[in-house]
Amino acid sequence: MIKVSAFRWVPPFAQGVVRDLRVRWALEEAGLAYEEMLIGPEDQRTETYRRLQPFGQVPAYQENGLEMFESGAIVLHIAERSEALMPSEPEGRARTTTWMFAALNSVEPHFQNLAAIDLFYAQEEWAKLRRPGAVDAAKARLAVLSNWLDGREYLEERFTAGDLLMTTVLRILRHTDLVAQMPVLETYRQRCEARPAFQKALAAQMAPFAQNAPPKQ
Numbered sequence: 662m663i664k665v666s667a668f669r670w671v672p673p674f675a676q677g678v679v680r681d682l683r684v685r686w687a688l689e690e691a692g693l694a695y696e697e698m699l700i701g702p703e704d705q706r707t708e709t710y711r712r713l714q715p716f717g718q719v720p721a722y723q724e725n726g727l728e729m730f731e732s733g734a735i736v737l738h739i740a741e742r743s744e745a746l747m748p749s750e751p752e753g754r755a756r757t758t759t760w761m762f763a764a765l766n767s768v769e770p771h772f773q774n775l776a777a778i779d780l781f782y783a784q785e786e787w788a789k790l791r792r793p794g795a796v797d798a799a800k801a802r803l804a805v806l807s808n809w810l811d812g813r814e815y816l817e818e819r820f821t822a823g824d825l826l827m828t829t830v831l832r833i834l835r836h837t838d839l840v841a842q843m844p845v846l847e848t849y850r851q852r853c854e855a856r857p858a859f860q861k862a863l864a865a866q867m868a869p870f871a872q873n874a875p876p877k878q
């Protein structure tokens with residue numbers, strides 16, 4: 662049975678964007694059953710967990726003796742076996758991996774940078790100075806994506822793992838209205854998130870957070 666590590670609980674700002682969501686979503690699209698391995702801060706530094714995920718993060722992935730980390734690599738591994746996530750012909754496969762890398766390499770760092778400024782450092786003087794530049798960088802990437810997606814339903818002719826990753830990357834900006842300001846992107850995000858596999862994956866990530874919420878002070 663496939664196992665995916667996930668946090669038992671995270672604060673509300675992170676709920677629904679923790680990166681195991683990508684793996685859960687890919688597994689749902691592929692129709693592969695899995696078990697979650699819930700961890701907490703106390704597990705992240707243990708030798709046992711670091712053997713699975715050297716940085717102590719989630720997700721880690723186990724399948725019949727195979728151990729993997731990095732959500733992008735895991736989604737690629739799943740997509741390679743599933744027509745639902747990646748076409749079978751070589752050009753379609755190459756275009757899918759192109760968009761997967763674009764999501765993680767050309768887009769995500771800009772959005773993550775803005776999210777870190779807003780969610781972790783908002784009160785710091787340097788963050789206040791840096792924020793306008795970070796917003797501009799995020800908007801520039803959004804503009805390119807919006808242009809590409811104008812008149813298309815997905816990044817390529819059909820839904821692929823590229824759309825799966827890009828949607829989770831767009832979600833990183835959910836604390837802002839930057840995506841909502843761009844109707845093409847907002848509609849694209851909603852189209853991808855309406856997929857039953859996404860809804861199942863999101864519900865599965867959220868369920869333990871409700872069960873393990875710390876008592877209110």
Ligand SMILES: N[C@@H](CCC(=O)N[C@@H](CS)C(=O)NCC(=O)O)C(=O)O
Binds near residue numbers: 678720730
């Ligand atoms: N590049 C990694 C990033 C993983 C990552 O940032 N995981 C976060 C949750 S979304 C985490 O475990 N954070 C806790 C920590 O870094 O201690 C991947 O995509 O798998």
